Each structure stands twice: as structure tokens, then as C-alpha cells.
Amino acid sequence: MPLEAYLAVAAVLFVIGLTMVASRRNLVYVLMGLELILNAANLNLVAFNRFHPESHVDGQMTALFVIILAAAEAAIALAIVLNAYSHFETIRPDDIDTMKD
Amino acid sequence: MAALLSFILFAGLSIGCALLCLFHRSVVISAFSLLGTLLGVAGLFLMLGADFLAMTQVLIYAGGILVLILFGLMLTPGDPGEMQPLRIFGGLAIVGGGAVLFLMKMAGVAEWGSVEVENLPAPQPTVDEIGLELLRRDSYLLPFELASVILLAALVGAVFIARRRFEYVDEGGKA
Amino acid sequence: MLPAPPIESLTAAAAEGATLGNSAYAFLLAVPLLPLVGWLLQVFFGRKLPRQGDWLPTSGMALSALIAVVMFIRVLFQWNPDFLMSSAEDGFAWRFFFSDGSIPAPIAQFTAGILYDNLSAFLLAMVALVSFLVHLFSVGYMQGDSRYNIFFSNLSLFTFAMLGLVLSDNMVFFFVFWEIMGLCSYLLIGHLAQDRKQPKMSAAWASLKAFMTTRIGDVCLFVGMAVFWAKFDTLSFHGLYTATADHVAANGWEGWMTFGAIMMFLGAVGKSAQFPLHVWLPDAMEGPTPVSAMIHAATMVAAGVYLTGRIYLLCSPEAQLVIACVGAFTAIFAATIGITGFDIKKVLAYSTISQLGYMIAAIGVGGVSAGLFHVITHAIFKACLFLGSGSVIHGCHHEQDMREMGGLRKKMPITYITMLVSTLAISGVPLFAGFYSKDAILAKALEKSMVTQEWIWAMPFYLLVVAAAVTAFYMFRLIFMTFHGEPRSDHAHHAHESPWTMTVPLMVLGFFAVFGGKFWITDPLHAVSGGRTPWFMALVHDPDLERWESSAIEQAHGYGGHGALLSHAADGHGSGEGHGAAAGHDEHHDVAHTAHVRAMITSIIVATLGILTACLFYLFGVFNPKKVAAALGGLYRLVFNKYFFDELYHATVIRGTVVFSGFLSWVDQNIVDGTVLLVGRTMKRLAGFSGAADKYVVDGAVNWVGESTQAAGQAVRRIQTGRIQQYAYFTFAGAVLLAAVVLLDLF
């Protein structure tokens, strides 16, 4: 399979993820969308790594760190979601618009 | 042929599950279809010779993050009218349109299918190398350590934020 | 009118000296155009004019008929069997589809023009004259109709179409006029269905039936056209004749030509109500009585015969056999139905079908001129019979059942005499009009069977002979039941003779029924045939197909004209054309003579037989018709119910269509759309989009339309919504923009 095939899959995942972040009205979905975006990025990293043997495992290392950070992010973000729910009594991002004006 | 088939399988699994996740009304099913996506990506990692990463993906994402998300779901209320297909279609159109616009030029200059992964030298197991790299001083040692600090901080922070929640509830109850 | 480059030269014999000059085209064009103008005026201004404008189309028609008759007389005095005028040949042709002839596609070369030869000259005059009479008659008959002006406009359009059809030199225009005629026939039959006071639903069904049945034939005609078009790239009659001649000379008759010719013939089958598409004509009597009867007895149905005559040159022997058999079968088939009918108009309608079968069969066996001859004589005596029946119905206070009549002889003497004369004519009694034409047809059929020596070719002759006997029988049955015996009802008791407006036309027509035939065969000038052949048959003579095969080489070089192809005359005039042909001609002539004598004798015998039988049954009461009918049992019921054809068609074609369309509709709803809905439902379940989505979209749209009117000023402020998801979009947009700027040198 050519490199572009993987990149295309990654691009599609990215688009779906970003759409999910932007248009689902539940903060948990926003989180899941973020995970999708990160996965898309990881896929790119690994794919480029594979097609450039001179880079050894640099791409994979980066992807590894991304996974680690994603784990941390997920933990914190879920805590924030729970907190936001208790504060606003909703998890619709639309309704949480205290940043307005 | 086997490569093509397995690629179609994994890519289809990840994209299909992602779409299901995007469109499904039920949060739980969305979360589980996210699992499908993650597994599909893990499969793609395998095809790209990143065996260690594939395992990490399965363990951390599927085993850890997904469970976290499920806990999050359990602790938040359901929201039946939340799903709005046209809003999603609109979002897809905007994001996809932007991406296509951008990729069009990029793809125009790319040389399609010039190198096939099957023609590259066969991949070696990467566990050893990754392990060595992580512990080499002039390489990834520092980031590795920093990551562990971040994980710790995240753990503490998460507990802290989640703990404060109960206090808030009390205050909110009064207000 | 755009000038066309001359199409390939027609035969010299036809072109030289045998025309009336180019000015004739203007007159010829005027013949159909006058009714058209009448129609237009009637459509747009009819209601506002005094007398609802009936005088407009009628006077236009008078002028048109006058021109047509004068032209016919001029043609007559040319005395040229090869007379032919083709406007395309003389440089007047209408590039119908594309005015740019430089496009190298056959359809771009298509031109439409006028074809005027002996055949069309004669038919043009006849149609124009009959149509004029119909117009005139309608002025009186339709008085007081709620849609008087519309009736006249329909009538004019019909006439225009029929006249245009006769003058067309190509299949496309022929077809166009053919179909317009179908439309007018539809409108005329259904005229009473649109009555403003008492709409008659049966007329609506009859008109629908007529239109659909003839349209089946029309569609076949179109396919036939397409068959020849696909091979020859031309649709003008002459182009087709030439191409067919060349093709036959080179390759002989081929299967597709038979197929095409039969398909074209099916058009005639529909229009001339031949078996198996005959079912519409009896029902068409739902139209306003005498008018629609005359159109459907004299003019429109003749178009089918005309078509068969025109395409005769394209017919392979197999196709001719089909034509002959269909015609002959129809003749006997419809005649038998006539035996059992009781409705006087229905009996006449079946008689019309039967007589049309004669004409078609005549053309099938090669007797084009005999068939057309029968068209005229039939038009005369059938018109007389229809008007007579109208008079009877009028006299009997709209009673149409013959069982309720009887004994009208003394109460309606004029009607009786004229109808009797016409009946004698239709039965083929010597010296009456029908005898000559029927005799000519039988002779031709017998001659064909003698020449070919094949049993199958003998069938048409025998069928026609039997049909002649049956015709004589049922026509006299009609006369005896109506006029003889004792009155069988109050209506018949109080019957009275009709007013002079109805009896005068009867007398005129009756006169022609006696002497008309004689007139058509007399050859006052002995100019054409040396007195041996009736002048009509000499002028409108039979084309000879066999010569195409026998003199193939000549065909390939230079033949092409209608006239040349037609130039075989029964008296042996064309014998200079080649040795083989000359020898064949003498022999042929002997056969023709023998056949003629035998056919005449046979015809007289069967006519007498038929009349005698009718006398035995209905005049002297030797046999009781009811007992005979009872004895025949099932057979009688079969015939009485018109062989159950209406029921058969209803059960198969109509029912089948309805069921099939219902089935397809079900498939459409449940399978085709069902699949789509299944996909949709899956998506719906997947995405859960329900009424809420619709509401969001629709209401959102309303809001959007409303808001967008005042949106501009607020746009900037709106960006700052505080909604993080919108911020996500902005971020993404910014990223795309940035990437575009940096990577692509967009700005």
C-alpha cells in the first residue's frame, strides 16, 4: 500500500473527529472526537516513520508520547466534564457560553 | 493482495466505526464504536511495522482511556435530543470542504503511489530499539521522565478536581 | 418553404409533359390549408361569430372541394397512367427537421413535399367532396348542439389532416396527418361525452377505445417506418420505392422487409378496423349519427386502404399474403357477426368492417386499383345505407332495434327504395355499383391463386366468395326485418317518412348506387386502354412487383419513379419493356381473362344464393330464424357475442395491463422505494434523525430567511458567541487559511 493510502485514512479520521468536536452537543463526544484527532495524527506519524527508514523510530516515539499525553488529557478532561456538569447542570457545550462578550 | 485486503479491513473498520460514533444517538454505542476505531488504527500500526505502538494503542486507549470515557458517561446524564444530523452534516461539509480544498493542491503535487510499503525493507521488531531510546541520555530520556511527571500530575489533578466537585454540589444546592 | 437541392431524378417518363405546371402546387396546397384556416378561425373566433361561424369552415371546404375536383378533372384530361407531380422534384420542399442541409446526416436531408399522381388526385377529390357534404349535412343535423362551434372546428381539422395525408410525399408527414386524424376521430366520437347538458359517458369510453386501438396500429406503423429508415435512410415514398427496388434487385426480398411492411400494414389494420383491431369501429357509432358514420365509413377508414396501396411496393410476397389473408378473413369474420346483429347501426358498422376487408384483401392480392375502386362504390352505397338507417331511426322515434321494426315499406317508401337499391349494390347484384368493384376484387384474387398455384393463395378467394354470400344474406335480412312483414311495435306502427332534407340526399346517393359503378368503368374516350379496361382501373393501375425481380438490371439503373413502377397495365401496354416480360404478359392476360369470367359467374351465383336464403328465412318464413339459432346453440351464441372479442380483449389486454401496472406500482412503492427507505431507515436509526431534525431544518430555514435580512450589521458581534464549538470552527478555518498562505502562495 502506498503512503498516501494511510494519509487518506488519517485525513478522514481527522475530519470525522473535528466534526465530532464541533457539532456534537455533548462534552463526552467532544472528548471522543479529540481522541480521534489524536489517532489520526498518530497514524500520520507512524506512516511517515515507516516510509522514511533513516528516521529510525522517531515517529513512533512521538506517537508514543502522544498516547501518553492523551491518557493524561483524558483523565483531566473527564474530571473537568464532571465538574462542569455539577456547575452548569448541563454538558451541552452550546449552553456553556460564559465566555460570551 | 493480502496486504490490500487487510488494509481495507482495518481502514474500513476505523472509518466505519468513526462514522458510527459520529452519528449514533446513543453515547454508549458511540463509545464502543470508538473502540472499533482504535482497534482499526492499531491494526494499521501493525501493518506499518509498529508492533510496540500497536500494543500500546490497544492497552492504553482501549484498556484505559475508553474505560475512563465510560466512567464519564456513567456519571453524566443522558441527553436524548442532543443528536442533530443536519448540524453534523453541516459540520462535515464545512470541515470536509476545507480539508478537500487544502488537500487538492497538496495531492496535486504528490506522486501518487510512488512507493509501496511492500517494496520497503521488511520491518524489524521495534521494542528493543524503543526501550533503548527511551533510556538513552542524549535521546528520549528527559521527555520520558517528564511524561511520567505529567502523568502523576494529571492523576493528582484529576482526583483534586473531581473531589472539589462534591463541595460544589453542596454550594450549588444552597444557591 | 425552403428550396431543396433536387433529389435524385425521377423517371423521365413521369416527369416529362405529365405535370400541370408549378402553379398547380399553390392550388394543391390550398386544398388542405383552407380547412386549416377554417379551423383556426373557428377555434379563435367561432363563438363570437354569427351562427357560431359554421359558414366559415363550410364555405372554406366548398372552395377546397372545388379546387380538388377541378384539379382532378385536369388530371383526368391528361389521360396519362404515369402522371406524377412531385414538389420535391420541382424544387419545392420543406426542410422539416433541419434547415441546414450541409449536415451529413440523413435526417438533415429530410424534406417534405407534395406528391400528386392519379391515385392521390382521385382520393383528394373524393375526400374533399365527401367532407364538404359532411359539413353541409352537419349544419342541419347538429343544430342546437351545445358545442356546435367546437364540432365544426374538429370537423375542419379532421378534413385538413385527411387531405394533407393524401398529398404527403413522405412517411413522416403521412404519419403526422394520420395521427391528427386519429385525434379528430377521438374528439368527434367523444363529442357527445363533452356535452354541456347531458354528457354521454358511453361516448367517452368509445372514443378512448377507438383512439387506443388505432394507436396500437399507429405505433406499429411507426416501427415499420423505423425499420425502413434504418436501412434506407429515407422516408419519402419515392425514395423508399427506389431503395427497395435496388435492394430487391441486388439481394432479393429479406426478412426484415417483410417485418417492416407488415408493421406498416398494421397501421392500416388499426385505422381500417381490420381483424384483430376491429373492435373500435362498432363502438365509434356513439358519435353524432350521420356525420361520424360517414367519416368512419367513407373517409377515414379509406386512409388505411390508401396506406396499404402506397406501401404495396414495399411488400414482399409474404407480406402480401398476410395482407390478403387479414383482409379476406376480416371480410368473412365481420360478415358473420352481421348475421346475428339486431341494432341496425351496428349491423352496418360490421358491414363496413367486412367491406374494408374486401378492399385490403384486394390490395393484398395485387389489385390496388380494384381495392380503391371498391372504396368509391362502397362510400356511395354505404353512405346511402347509413343515411337510410338514420332516416329509419328518425322515423321510428330513435328505435334502433330491428326486432321492434317491420313493415316500414309502406310508411317510408323512399327510404325503402333507396336502401333496397344500396343493398342490391352491396350484395353484388349485376348492374349495381358494388357488382363491378366486388367482381374486380374476386377476379384479382382468383387470378393470383391461379398464377401462384399455391393453396394458401387460394384462401383469400374462397373466403371472399363466402363473405359475398354472407353479405348478401345479412343485408337482405336487414331489409326484410326492417321493411317487410308486420310492424312489431308501437314505434313501427307510428313510423313516418323523413323530411325532404333527409330523403333528397338518399335519392341522390341511391341514384349513384345504381349507376355509379357503370360510370366509373365506362371509358367515354377510349383513350387509355382501347376500351378494354375501365378507365379508372387504367389510370390508377396495379403496380407490378414481380417485374422488380425479373428485370433487376434495369431496376438498378434508372428506375425510380412511381409511374415507371406502376406502368404495367392489365391490357398488356407495357410489353415493350423486355422479352421475358412481354411473353409473360400475354400469358398473364389470358389468365386474367379466365379469372375474370369465372369470378363473375361465381359472384353472381353466391349473391343469388345469399339473397335466396335470406328470402327463405325472413320473407317467406320457410325456416324460423329463432329455431335455427337454437339448433346452432353454442355457435350462434359465439357469433352473436361477436366471437367474444370485446370480452377477450378485456380479459387479456386491458385486464393484463391494469394488473401489470398495479404490480409495477406495488414494486415501485415497496421494492424500489422500499430499498431506498430501508437505507434511509438504517441511517435514521444510525443517526436518530427524526421529526426534531425536520423541525430544526424547516424552522431554521424560516429563521434563516428572516434573520438574513438584518444579518449584516450583527455579523461581527456574532462571532463572539462564547460557544467553544464555533471557536473550533474558527480555529480550523484559520489553520486552513494559514496553510494556504504559507504552503500554496495563495495571496
Next chain:
Amino acid sequence: MDSLPYLSLITFLPLLGMAVILALPKSQENAIRWTAALFSGLSLLFATVVYFGPFDATAGVQLVERFDWIPAFNIQYFMGVDGLSLPLVFLSALIHFIAVFASWNIKKSMKGYFALLLLLEVGVNGVFLALDFFLFYVFWEIMLLPMYFLIGIWGGPRREYAAIKFFLYTLAGSVLMLVALVAIYLKSGGIAGEPTFDLLTLKSMASTWVQDQSTFLGMKFTTWIFWFLFVGFAIKIPVFPFHTWLPDAHVEAPTPISVILAGILLKLGAYGMLRINFPLAPDAFADARYFLAVLGTVSIVYGAYVAMAQTDFKRVVAYSSVSHMGYFLLGAASLTFAGLNGATFQLFTHGTSSAMLFLIVGVVYDRAHHRDLNDFGGLAQRMPFFLGVATIGIFAGLGLPGMSGFISEAMTLLGAYEVYPVLVIISTLGILMTAAFLLYALQRVFLGSLPKKYENFTDMDRREAFCLVPFAALCILLGIVPTLVLDKMAHAIQLLSEELSAYTGG
């Protein structure tokens, strides 16, 4: 510029009209109506001027307006007209103009309605005139949205269902077209160095990329784009089995929208095939020809039979559209000069005749407020003038000789017979059935005895007559002088048929 930018005027004058309407206050109902009439009328005026004036039938693409729009992607604003598009542009302008008058009695938020109507005209005219694929696509999408709202807001009781169905179907078509668009764009980059959307350039490149034997998942490049484009356009035509959105959309749409939908929107798919689908993938087209002809035949016969079984007058007419558009596919697939001309002319004639039929249904519906054929009868007694016009409409619809429908159907079938005799013979069943169900409908509506509840019906008023008469006149005029349209198309079609025939030899 030595002459007026006719094409931009035709396309964007309605947009200007839309702006004016939006600026008008809601209460000025008459002003809104007349503004819509004025601007669509101006568009029609310019279309007429172009039709009879500067257009030269023997020249190719002309009245070109061309400048860079988005240079980075080599996207141009490229408008031009040739024999293929000219009659359709005229038809589009005419139908929209008439539709404004047919919409005169719209009450529900009429400002939005007329604005959307004019926006729709922008999209439709633009699609016909655009010669840049990207521009084409943009106009194509512009057209979808107003249509969706016009059905979804101003439609009948099940409007949401119909609108969503319409939207999803056409969206699917658009997505397929988009994929093909991108693929072609990229492919052209591989040939010319810089990728392009210019349809004329792409057309000339077609001969290069048909040489490309490389396959993707077992099919050649041209085969892929052919089928993607074909399905995209076939949904719009609509061809069996993609037709099921049509009856629902028609039944629910208000009369003027049905008129536009049947009169011109269905032609977009057909036009797209002739302009983009076939020329850009000529070899795949040559391979698929027989299949297309079969699809056309199935559409003809199937549409006619299904129409026969309907009892809703509008559904009958809607399915007759499916049947009539089948002729286009059959004629186009035959690739003969007569067949192609007939097919293209069929677009025009069906535009006029179906528009008429829908207006007729509308006139009946406005009075009776239902469309159940079995519940009518005897209207002839109250509406004689309407009966006359309806008779013309119905006979035009069934292709009576002397009317334009006959010319196109006859040419299509004559042309197709040379190539596919059996299919033509089968499709004549469709002719018969069309006559049957249209006349049967006529009979059920107009003839027979008049029910009590319809006694107060009035004949057509002036406005309705004004909507119907132009179409009736066109039907008859073009039946007698078809050269008025055929001459304009002849050279473009000749060129097209030569280009396409080059690939059918093997």
C-alpha cells in the same frame, strides 16, 4: 468587451432581484411579486435576445466570459453558450418567468419564497452556462438549497419527508460528482502540468487519459469517473431505479415548484451527461452504451406502467416524466445524429409539455383542493376553455404528431432503431401506455356527470391562462417548425456525436 456580458446578465439578474426583494419590507406584497416578475422577465428577455440575436448556430462555444477566479487552484469564471445549452437556457428563463406568475397566490412568507425562487434561477441558469467544472459544481449546489426549502416549507402535508428525500438523493449525487470532480482535476494535473477545471480543455484531454490502461481496483480511470458522474446525473434525471424521490417531491411541492422541477431541473442531469459525463469518459461511455439504452427503455416502459396505476393526478404526471426522460437516455445512447438530436430536443419539449401538465393539475387542485382522479368528473361543463387548453397539454404530453413531443420522440426512436431495434420496439409500449393513462386521466377529470360539490367552479382566469398559453403555443409551434430549435443545436450535436462515435468503432 465589445458587447454586453449577456450570459452573466442572464445568470445574475435574478440574484439582483433577490437582493431587491430582501430589501423590500414584508408588507409590500405586490412590489415583491412584480420585482420577481421584472427580474426573471429581464433574464428571459436577455435569453431571447441571445437566442435570436448574437448567437451563431454554426460557431462553437461563444459569448465567452472568462477570467481567473481562484488562481491558486486554476479555477476560472468561465461562461459560454453553445447549441447544447442555448435552448435549455431559454427554456429555463421562460419557465422561471412563468413560475413567478404561477406563484402569484402564495401567501405563506412570500418574501422568502420569491427570494428563493430567484436564487434557484441563478443556480439553474448558471449550471447551463458554466464551462468551468468547479463553477458548474458551485451553481449545481446553489440550486439544491432553494429547492429543498421551497419543497420543505411551501409544500403539502408530507413536505418534510419529501424534502429530506429529495435532499438526501441529490446530496448523494453531488457527493459522487464531487469525487469525480476532484479525480478529474488531479488527473488533468498529471497531463497538462497544471491541473484545470476548464471543461473544454478537459474534453480535449479525454483522448489522452483514455489511453491510460492502469487500473484502480480493477477498473480504469475513465470507467470510474464515468460511473460516478453517471449515477450523480442519473439521480437528477431521474433514471430508473433512482427515480423514487421524484413522485414524492412532485406531489408535495407547490404547483410552480413542480413546474420548475419537471420543466427544467430534470434537464440538468441530462445536460450534465451530454456536457461532462460522456465527453470526459468517452470510452467508458462506449462500453456502457447498451446498458444505458436498456435503462432508458426500462424507464420509458416502467414509468408509463406505474403511472397507469396511480390515482393521484400529480403522481400520474410525475411518473410520466420518468417515462419521458427515458427517451433522452435511449436517444443519447444510440449516438446517431437523429437519436442525439431527438434526445436533446426531448429535453426541451418535455420541459414545455410537462410544465403544462403540472400547471393543469395546479388549476384543478386550486379549485378542488385534492387530486384524486376517481373523485373528479364532468369539469368540462364548467370549464370549457380550460378543457381546450388541457386537451392540448395532454396531447402534447402523449406526443401527438403536430406537436413538439412527437418530433423529439420520433427522432429519438428513428435514430435509436438503427442501433437498438429491439429496445425501440419495446419502448413503443411506453408510447401506448402514455396515451392510455393520460387520456384516461383526462376522461376521469373532465367527462361524465358533474358532482354537486363542483358546481361553483369557474373557468380559468387570466393569470392561469397567461401561464398556460405560452407553453401550449410553444408545443404547437415547435411541432410545426422544429427547425427553430433544432437548427440551433445541430452543429453542437454533430460535433458531439463525431467525438463520441470515435470510440465506438471497436
